Amino acid sequence: MKYSSIWTGAIQMQAVSLVFPQGDLFSGLNDGLLSRAEALAAVDISKHQSGPQPGPPLPQLKHDMVYHHGVGGPPSHNARPHQMGHHGMEGLDMLDPLTSSSMTTLAPMGESAPPHHQLHGYGAMNHVMNHHHHPGGLTHAPPAHLGHPAAALHPDTDTDPRELEAFAERFKQRRIKLGVTQADVGKALANLKLPGVGALSQSTICRFESLTLSHNNMIALKPILQAWLEEAEAQAKNKRRDPDAPSVLPAGEKKRKRTSIAAPEKRSLEAYFAVQPRPSGEKIAAIAEKLDLKKNVVRVWFCNQRQKQKRMKFAAQH
């Protein structure tokens, strides 16, 4: 068995705050520069705030809060700046995956150019497309109710992060009490037959409970899950359940293969991300080549990374 921890040796070292000309690093995109950017970024990254990007206009500069895992814990959120796998000196003294190109560590992503059939077979997708207005930019601070509660009337209460957090917590507990799994909830949602609401995956339910969804997503899902919870508890109370189980398990669908990015490459990507969260297509291509990854893989990685930043899990928000 292999139970290797990715954070190979958390070599601690003083965080050296290096300053470097960011412009040069990416304007050229040379091997050396890339490596250097990676190395420097790896050390300097402490907490980047997505400031106004010089490139594309960001119409929806929302909040980007720190997140951390460690769900399942009490509602007490801990404030803690997230940190990536800090490794420090590899780029400075040694270990430079880009230039030395001796990354013989592992390369599980063997598919160089397979007939990528992107089918993901599964024909019951239902999107809870809700286009709410954005929280405006921040995660908090409901204006001011001038006196009356008005609980379910306006978004103030519904969008309150603390309310969501509280609900998620309650939801999880009661769900467990009912002896229902996250996957069960997901499927059961379809049985609720609420307009536009179908089944959801275990992933989504899990993320809801752990608040690892975007603020808007949380808000959209809350009423749905709340509805399920009430229904489920009602049935549990009556102790009855009609044995109608449509278990129409899909026969055999093609399996999607999950490419896994090795630790060294991942560290590089994180370093690049620290200096430029939104690299252009060309830069992505260059990075992909350097790391010997498919361009699409790199692109998607950046997309997902950006999404992560926007997730909930407001640590020091309130």
Added chain:
DNA sequence: ATGCATGAGAA
């Protein structure tokens, strides 16, 4: 519980 991915819709 979370990493990598898809797809629709917005820019």
Added chain:
DNA sequence: TCTCATGCATA
């Protein structure tokens, strides 16, 4: 092309 909501696959 990016964002956003979601999901499959997997640690």
